[in-house]
Amino acid sequence: MSVRISRQQWDGLLGELDHARRQRHLLTYRALLERLExxxxxxxxxxxxxxxxxxxxARADQPLRSSLVISQGASRLPRTGFFECAEKLGRFxxxxxxxAAASWHASEVARVFEYIYPPTTTT
Structure with missing residues (x-):
């Protein structure tokens, strides 16, 4: 699948994830969809x-910031596609x-909360 987003939307996504990381909280897919156009x-x-x-x-050997995005459901885990992506990247x-998924996810979220990401300059 090929989709494109604007620089402003990309920066908005990174900003939302960074804010969540600094506040040590998770975001739902729905919340991100409502905040980003x-x-x-x-x-x-x-x-x-x-x-x-x-x-x-993954290429930068950093914790996966996308782990901060979860479903609204009772599991409080990311959707199946997140784990499939993490597996393709050799992380899960x-x-x-x-x-096993819940434990790995909790560990990855803790790593994200502790990590200081360098500024992202390319998309």
Missing amino acids: LPTPAMQTLTAALEYLAMID CGPSDGV
Whole structure:
């Protein structure tokens, strides 16, 4: 899937994630969709942007900032696609639900909260 977002939207996404990191809280996909004015289809656009950011973070050997985005549901975990992306990047191995996924996700979120990211200059 190929989607494009503007520099302003990309910067907005990075800003929202950085604010969440500094405040040590998680964001729902819905909250991000409401705050960012992404082109239609907005959820696919957000997913593609988060996967692209995960690739940037993985290549830089940084914790995955996209782990800060979770579903509103009872699991309080990211969607299945997040875990599939993390697996493709060599960061996670296993089923995308259950104890192993929840434990890995909690660990990754803790790493994100502690990490200081350098400014992102490319998209």
